[in-house]
Amino acid sequence: MTEILSLTPPDRPRLLDPGRPGREDLASYLATGGYPAAPAPERLVESVAAAGLRGRGGAGFPTAVKLRTLRDAPGDTVVVANGEEGEPGSVKDRWLLRHRPHTVLDGVRLAARTTGAVRGYVYLSDPQAADAVRRALLERPPTVPVDIVLTEHTYVAGEESAVVRRIDGGPALPTTKPPRPFERGVGGAPTLIANVETLARLALLTAHPDAAVAVASSHLLTLSGGPAPSVLAEAPAGTHLGTLAGHAGRGGSAAVLLGGLFGGLYGDGWAGLRLDHDELVAAGGALGCGAIHFLPPGGCPVGAAADAAGYLAAQSARQCGVCVSGTQALAGTLAALARGEGRHEDTGKLHRWSQGLTGRGACGLLDASAHIAATLLRHFPDRVRAHEDGPCPSCADAPPPDGSRLGVTVP
Template identity: 40%
Template sequence: MTTTSGSPALGATAWGTARLLAGTGRGRLDLRGHRAVHGPRHPYDARRLVDALDAVHLLGRGGAAFPVAAKLRAVPTGRDTHVLANGTEGEPASHKDRVLLRLAPHLVIDGALTVARALGTDRVTIAVQDPAAHHSLAAALRERDDGRPVRLVRHDHGFVGGEVRALTRALSGGPALPPGRRVLPTEHGIGGRPTFASNVETFAQIALLLSLGTDQYASVGATDEPGTTLLTLVGATRRPGVVEVPTGLPLAALVGPEPGPVLVGGYHGTWVDGPGDLVVTRPSLRAAEVPLNAGVLARLPRETCALGEVTMVVRWLAGESAGQCGPCLLGLPMLADTLAHLAAGAPLEADARARAGLLRGRGACGHPDGAASFVSSALDVLGTEIAAHRARGHCGRPLLGALPTGPDDDRTGGGGMTGDRHLEIDWTRCDGLGLCARLLPERIGLDEHGFPVIADPRIDAGLLPHARRAAATCPRLALRLEAPR
């Protein structure tokens, strides 16, 4: 495979012929460059647009992979209807939406305005979290004569707060909280009005489809999902970063053919023990019960503590709870505690499975279900790793932070937190087991009662992997790595 377009600074490349990333090899496309590559915006009425979407089986790119034509059919036409492009992308492992918005904002705007015109409305909202994406979109709207109806909103309310029903609730003046599983934006969205809401890549795909035409759009990719798609590759993959690829590639071509833990679908996704014969299309992966979700594929480096990586992500997922349902508010922190004890050698695999199982189907949104899938599938593929931790209290490998868990993890090559950090101890949790002193003797000693004493709280890059491992495997999660104040 060849790379025909790319932006190394953002880690974005195209395998084969670039479409969404066409023309972005030197950076962001302004309106003139966008029109030179993609041509003018094509007006379609609702029926013609539905027919085109049906012809290429276009599926949403935000996680649910719902047929876009069916969603469009479900929304009534008229001026009261809203169009919402969701670019909040709150998962630190996912970068495809922010890269798309930074490099090709006019594709997203073209798609949103085309859908709005087909529905007979001028109510268009684009919501983003990333400051650079917001800046790119704001500049793009200033470049256009037809951008006046578009409302651009900065929505920085975390992972669960970016879920589409939480987003529509916030845009209606309420809290950024999911209102319940039965509320669909097509029926009750922004301001209580019907809302066609989808991921920003979905709108870019719509614009691309109408620019290319159905035959050319479907000339690449798999028959069950033609075209190309954006993916974020994380960790020890063939080319970490954001890639545009034709659908239908073997998973092994993207993450390598070797056995070992591979995460499909990001932090609400599923772990598999190697890529096997899986093919990257949304229908085929869903049929294999490993949905692609928002397009994150990750492979852990052999040099990192895999159980520690999983524990760190679950701690992050627990911190992202909206705090309104018991499974998240209570269940996720307890699950993170259990995994930390498991990483310290306690025989708690059955307990971790049981706690993950109790999360399913009990929340107001999909957050507990996604976390349960992440943990349960990890336990399925990490049997050898868990056995090593049980035998020795650790696996002997440092925790590298290959799976990013913070806002400063704005990269996908497997680095985790960057910059110097310092250690802190939460004395309300510490019970003096002393594991941290054994894992990080360069910074932590023990007093006469066996409680930790931090000789120097500063952690530089050289000690960072060892400090991460000590923090993630603290059985009481009392040891923390914090940014310098």
């Protein structure tokens, strides 16, 4: 079971609103100021830039830069609402599509108007979310044609080049870059691919311009780990991770897996870190998609790293030889360490792989696996060395690492 928690002050606009239970219909969305008159394109871009809205899919790229780039692109353009969240510990995108479909579609409308797009797509793998979006499209037909594209749920299916490839009729697998989608995307047209939370916040800040900065700086988060129920939360930027852990019943955690699998592990001092893209990157982590997995008291970071690496190895697109061999080598070595079957030279191998494999795959999956190993070695060297002589009690009692313990159900 996953619970819902809002740390956003009730006088601010928010996506997680206890006063709006259930699925949003057209009447309820209009009552909150939805589908307002669209500002002039350049004015909207300036508003987004001033508010500081950044992408919520993982990289945190400035949204205004994306909008302006597509607006200045030659010819017709396309907008894609990307709702395919491959991170096993994230549920925010599916929740938004199931419960706030009009908010997302309003964001598509505004992005299309701003960039001059002639077509839009909602890209996802969740059938319940697809049904909610279909109902919303029937309630209020869009100003530009919007199609729903279903894909299989995989870690790499939401990567931007995989999104383009699937919408164009191919498999949801990454391609080499360049070109990037903003240069040549769906059907060869310049394409804006935006995470559904990014688009929802675009709609919310447009409807509430006086609170634009607060809207742009709040985050949807998925908090998991340990015996307590998982939590879908909304919190303002600057909130300490320790505060989040306390509200989610995880105040005694010894370590965290940050930002989904891409952010890596963090040990001592994690509670003092804040929800801030730049601060987390400077600390060697990442906010990413806002998925934060807390290791319970007694939980082992070596086992958590093995679990994450095992999941990533199983999710490899198997298009790049270096990704197949690299993820399998990392996962196998970490699993052996977790079982207490590692060798003393394994630490050196993990260090070399974590440094040498980064940037060599067509997508970020290999980078994520390498970063897991690098952060384990950086923050928990003593635990790694201890595992060379045998498993700890936590790892000895754990099932084989496959990532299944990282999964979260949609509330």
